Amino acid sequence: MNNKLSAGFLSHLPITRAVLNDKERVLLAVLKGQVKNRSEATKLLSIRSTTISDYVAELLAVRLLTEEPSERAGRGRPALALGVNANRVVTIVFQVISQSVHTFMVNLSAQIIAHEKIEAAPDSDNAALEAIFLKLYNTVIVQLPSGAKLAGIVCSLAGVFDRTTYRWIHSSRWPRMNNLDIRNIFRNEKYNISLSRTLDNELLMHLIQQDESTLLLHWGYGVGFAFGQSGDKIVEGGYAFGEIGHWHIPGQDVPCHCGQKGCLETVAALWSIGHSILGNDFQAGDDEENIATALATKDLSASPVMQQAVNQMATAASNVCRVFFPKKLVISGPFMKNAWVWQAFCKNFEQQNSFFGQKTQQLTMSHISRDLAVYGAAIPVLEQGLAELLSDAT
Ligand SMILES: [Zn+2]
Structure with missing residues (x-):
């Protein structure tokens, strides 16, 4: 997994913290609001303007960046402003909160663009929980923005589970659930499935800070x-x-x-x-x-x-x-x-x-906050999806 971009999404971090290539630096500078157009990118990043143009062209081609006329500043042609298409790569995060299963769709700017939840009774067994996961998935997937790449599905879990076998072994909230095969729930989907620990996702945000x-x-x-x-x-x-x-x-x-x-x-x-x-x-x-x-x-x-x-x-x-x-x-x-x-x-x-x-x-x-921890679950999957798009834009 490509972890190079893990620090980049949060606006309080210096851009020099992670080791990035120049094209990634251009994308992150726009995402963080540090530059608004090509000439600002040239100055801030100390990259030649022709090279900036090449990178911007590649990022426009994969629709990670947008470039549109901004309001006219004085006379002459309107300046072109760069923006990030934050919904270009998104991920779906499932997380248990209290007695409910929640699902969140998260984009590159850490925004939760869709959120659904269903309460699961304490006596829910494997079949009941599987039905809830699928119902949530079907409700959230139709909210995928047009042109978005769904980078994968993450189940952020508490309790006892094995990420290598995709088995959710035990949760004290649902004692009748046992060894639920999470990957099998999404067997008809082509997306990458991963399990992560809710506490690890919270920790990731601490490490980034x-x-x-x-x-x-x-x-x-x-x-x-x-x-x-x-x-x-x-x-x-x-x-x-x-x-x-x-x-x-x-x-x-x-x-x-x-x-x-x-x-x-x-x-x-x-x-x-x-x-x-x-x-x-x-x-x-x-x-x-x-x-x-x-x-x-x-x-x-x-x-x-x-x-x-x-x-x-x-x-x-x-x-x-x-x-x-x-x-x-x-x-x-x-x-x-x-x-x-x-x-x-x-x-x-x-x-x-x-x-x-x-x-x-x-x-x-x-x-x-809980929303930030949800983003912590999303980061590795968003990074992977972004890395795939960037490697396509050679
Ligand atoms: Zn015990």
């Missing part, structure tokens, strides 16, 4: 982490990589839905402690963003259940840092929206952080 080794820990319905290092490299591992929610906690023996007893999730995850800390404000299956709002205003400082959860999570975070030694630890999920929980976690983590005098240097809360 700050390119250094980062451990992203999610604490919500489940507990898991993702790790990546500079160069946007994300560790994939095996089929349940990062699922530390199922680490055993000594002295605990409450049954976990994974089949074991005394897992970290039995003392820290939303599914296990939600009722005891939020009472009637907790509805199992409710969106983590709604739960974050309920948690934010709750006084949890006297809750022994919450205190235990914070302690176990801080220890788990410290232990994972002993494996990867990241420069940065980022925590996402609803619990951290409670100021007391955040402070208690930071304090506890800080006590355990020092290792031979060395430390994980930064501890922050994730502020990546």
Whole structure:
């Protein structure tokens, strides 16, 4: 896969960050609004004007760029303004949010140009979920803009799945679903199908914003982490990589839905402690963003259940840092929206952080929005589609 363009789409990044060829630099400069016409491209990129003309001609030929008369500036011919045809390459991202399956169509400018969702009842089995995926696909595919190339379909999943066999092994939201063959759902389609981890997609956006080794820990319905290092490299591992929610906690023996007893999730995850800390404000299956709002205003400082959860999570975070030694630890999920929980976690983590005098240097809360994480899922597929178009335009 061509990852050269991964940094280019976001306007806050310097164009020199990625290694790009000159034609790609022209496209990205227009996409980022840095240049509006050929002469500005010549100046900004220090490329000869005849060469710029060749590249622009190639990019116009594959319809990635547009060039149209802009408003007349003074006398003479109207200037021609360059624009990007952001809908030239798009991808479809499926993602589970709360109790629903969502599908998004995303373009080169990170815009969500179509969005559909269907709620899937907790007792949904393989056949029910397969029908939902197909119905969503059929509803979104007819919204493909004319002239767009659909670069592929990504299923951004949580829970346990195997990206090499395309099997979605387990999701706590749909316990009757088991080993769902995602590729088989789209067997009649010619598009490339890939599975990616929702937490990895969120991590990718962190790495694009700050390119250094980062451990992203999610604490919500489940507990898991993702790790990546500079160069946007994300560790994939095996089929349940990062699922530390199922680490055993000594002295605990409450049954976990994974089949074991005394897992970290039995003392820290939303599914296990939600009722005891939020009472009637907790509805199992409710969106983590709604739960974050309920948690934010709750006084949890006297809750022994919450205190235990914070302690176990801080220890788990410290232990994972002993494996990867990241420069940065980022925590996402609803619990951290409670100021007391955040402070208690930071304090506890800080006590355990020092290792031979060395430390994980930064501890922050994730502020990546869900839409941006959807874009994180789309990026590798958009890159691939763009690379194919650019290599055609020789
Ligand atoms: Zn477990």
